[in-house]
Amino acid sequence: MQxxxxxxxxxxxxxxxxxxxGLTNQDVDDVYQLVCRTDFSSPGFCLLNFLGDAWSExxxxxxxxxxxxxxxxxxxxxxxxxxxxxxxxxxxxxTTKLHRDGGPDExxxxxxxxxxxxxxxxxxxxxxxxxxxxxxxxxxFLEQHNPMFGPGAELLRPYAxxxxxxxxxxxxxxxxxxxxxxxxxxRTTWQGLLHTATxxxxxxxxxxxVNSMMVASVLPGTAEPVSPVxxxxxxxxxxxxxxxxxxxxxxxxx
Ligand SMILES: [Fe+2]
Numbered sequence: 001m002q003x004x005x006x007x008x009x010x011x012x013x014x015x016x017x018x019x020x021x022g023l024t025n026q027d028v029d030d031v032y033q034l035v036c037r038t039d040f041s042s043p044g045f046c047l048l049n050f051l052g053d054a055w056s057e058x059x060x061x062x063x064x065x066x067x068x069x070x071x072x073x074x075x076x077x078x079x080x081x082x083x084x085x086x087x088x089x090x091x092x093x094x095t096t097k098l099h100r101d102g103g104p105d106e107x108x109x110x111x112x113x114x115x116x117x118x119x120x121x122x123x124x125x126x127x128x129x130x131x132x133x134x135x136x137x138x139x140x141f142l143e144q145h146n147p148m149f150g151p152g153a154e155l156l157r158p159y160a161x162x163x164x165x166x167x168x169x170x171x172x173x174x175x176x177x178x179x180x181x182x183x184x185x186x187r188t189t190w191q192g193l194l195h196t197a198t199x200x201x202x203x204x205x206x207x208x209x210v211n212s213m214m215v216a217s218v219l220p221g222t223a224e225p226v227s228p229v230x231x232x233x234x235x236x237x238x239x240x241x242x243x244x245x246x247x248x249x250x251x252x253x254x
Contacts (some may be wrong), residue, residue, distance in 0.1 A: 004158045006133065007043075007126050013162040014043045018173075020052035020064070026068070032073045035108055035175045037215075038187045040129045045193060048164055054171035058210050059112045060235045063173060067110065074217065078188070084226035085214040087234040090241050092210045093118055093202035098125050098147040098154040098156060098194040104216050105181040106190040111174045112211035119200040120208065122163045124176060125156040128183065128191040137182040137191065147194065151161055157192070168208070178214070190217065209240055 014034060016027065032211070034046040054062065064087075072081040085103060101109060131141035134155075145152030166172065179192030199208065211234075226234070 001012055006129065006158045007161060009043045009161050014161075014163075015047045015165045016051060017128050018048050018050045018054075022062075023066070023069070024158055025069075028069045029073060030177065030188050031066070032070050032077075035069075035177055036074065037177060037191055038189060039183075040126070040132070040191065043124075043161070044126065044128075044191060045124055045161075045163075046175045047109065047163055048173040048175075049165065050171055055236060056114055056171075056209070056211075059114065059171045059173070063110055063112050063211060063213060064231050064235060066173070070215075071166065073091075075220075078217070079220070080221060081218050081220050083222060083224040084231065085216050087211075087213045087226050087231060088241060089209060089211050089234075089237065089239065091207045092197070092212075093199050093208050095198050097201075098123070098127075098153055098196045100127075100180060100194050101178055101214065103178055103214050104135075106179045106215055107216040108190070108192075109176045109195075110215060111176070112213075113172045113174065114209040114211070115170055116168045116208040117201075117206045118203060118208035119168045120166075121248065122166050122174065122200050122202070123196050123198075124152075124161050124162075124163060125194045125196075126159040127194045128179070130156055130159045132183055138180045139182065142180065145227050156204050174208040207240065 009039045031046050034042050035044065037044045067082065074080055074082050127141055128138045131138045145155055147153035147156060176195055177190055179190040181189035183189065183191060
């Protein structure tokens with residue numbers, strides 16, 4: 001099986017430490033290169049571990065700030081902008097199949113996990129690379145082999161990475177390129193992955209809080225769907241939405 005692997009990312013390729021003093025500009029540049037890839041020389045994802053404490057509001061403040069710093073990198077490198085499409089908090093305890101979150105052609109997810117008694121693991125599949133090897137576009141791959149509805153997961157097995165270092169014990173931030181853009185000859189389009197979470201011990205009495213943001217690459221001057229006021233609310237809110245159609249009976253569903 002190992003010999004058939006098409007991707008071979010080691011934990012050191014995608015896990016980075018956030019020092020107590022925060023990320024340097026060089027660190028942010030590194031995160032940008034890991035996530036906002038335009039070819040297959042980098043993973044397309046990055047897991048950030050905090051050296052110091054990161055309580056909930058601090059975690060969300062870090063995420064908003066990181067988006068703004070990545071935005072500055074994107075502006076200077078690509079002459080494009082980054083905007084928040086969404087920012088919300090979810091209690092996510094549903095095991096999913098490999099999927100892409102709905103969004104524009106070029107976008108990434110920034111997921112801030114809070115410590116939880118609920119254990120889980122995340123697997124990411126490089127479907128863009130698989131599509132390239134099959135000489136089709138990522139969009140065609142999803143039309144023809146979507147693992148949500150068919151046997152596409154088998155095709156993706158050699159392209160899958162189990163995110164090592166993912167832990168329920170501490171706050172972490174996972175960035176995943178969620179794009180569906182075709183690979184361009186001039187190597188300017190983001191190349192995305194599919195993701196899946198397996199929740200090992202879901203429990204209605206416990207929470208697994210995921211602070212979830214979607215960030216898109218847009219033309220300069222595009223209005224940001226999540227206003228600065230809403231971004232501030234995202235940082236301070238205590239509301240956690242339940243996610244999953246099977247949890248409608250819970251009275252604290254938001
Ligand atoms: Fe998702």
